[in-house]
Amino acid sequence: MKKGKLWTRDELLLALNLYFKIPFGQFDQHNPKVINLAKLIDRTSSSVAMQLSNFASLDPYHQNRGVSGLRPPGKLAQQLWAEVQSDWENVILESENLLEALMQPQSKAEAATKLADTRAS
Numbered sequence: 001m002k003k004g005k006l007w008t009r010d011e012l013l014l015a016l017n018l019y020f021k022i023p024f025g026q027f028d029q030h031n032p033k034v035i036n037l038a039k040l041i042d043r044t045s046s047s048v049a050m051q052l053s054n055f056a057s058l059d060p061y062h063q064n065r066g067v068s069g070l071r072p073p074g075k076l077a078q079q080l081w082a083e084v085q086s087d088w089e090n091v092i093l094e095s096e097n098l099l100e101a102l103m104q105p106q107s108k109a110e111a112a113t114k115l116a117d118t119r120a121s
Contacts, residue, residue: 007051010098011041012080015051017095024062027052040102055081 007015018037019027028034029045034052038045054073056062058081073081084091 005043007074007076009076009080011043012051012077013091013095014041014099014102015048016055016080016084017092017099018048019052019055020092022052024056024067027056040099051077 014037018033022031022033026033027049029049031045031049034048035045037043038048041048053067054077056067058073058078059067080091
C-alpha cells in the first residue's frame with residue numbers, strides 16, 4: 001500500500017458507515033472494528049481512525065463541542081457528508097451493501113482455507 005493514497009468514494013462511504021456505528025471515543029487505531037475496516041480497504045488503521053475524526057469535524061454535534069479533525073476533511077468527504085445529510089437512507093443502504101459485498105469474498109476464502117486445513121489433518 002502506498003503512503004498518501006487518496007481516498008475513494010467507496011472507501012469514504014465505508015468509513016462513514018463505521019462512523020455511525022461506533023462512539024466518538026472509539027475512533028482509535030487499536031479498535032478492532034477500525035482495524036477490520038482498514039484491512040478490508042487496504043489502509044492503515046491510523047488512516048481509518050483519522051478519517052473518522054475528520055468526519056466528526058463535519059458533524060454539527062461535534063462541531064459544537066469544538067472537535068476538529070487531524071487535518072481538514074477533503075472535498076470528497078465533505079460532499080459525502082452533505083449527501084448523507086440529504087439522503088440518509090439511500091447512502092447508508094449503499095454503504096451496507098458495499099460492506100456486505102466486501103465481506104462475502106473474505107468469508108468464502110476463509111471457508112475454503114478451513115476446508116483445506118480439515119482435509120490436511
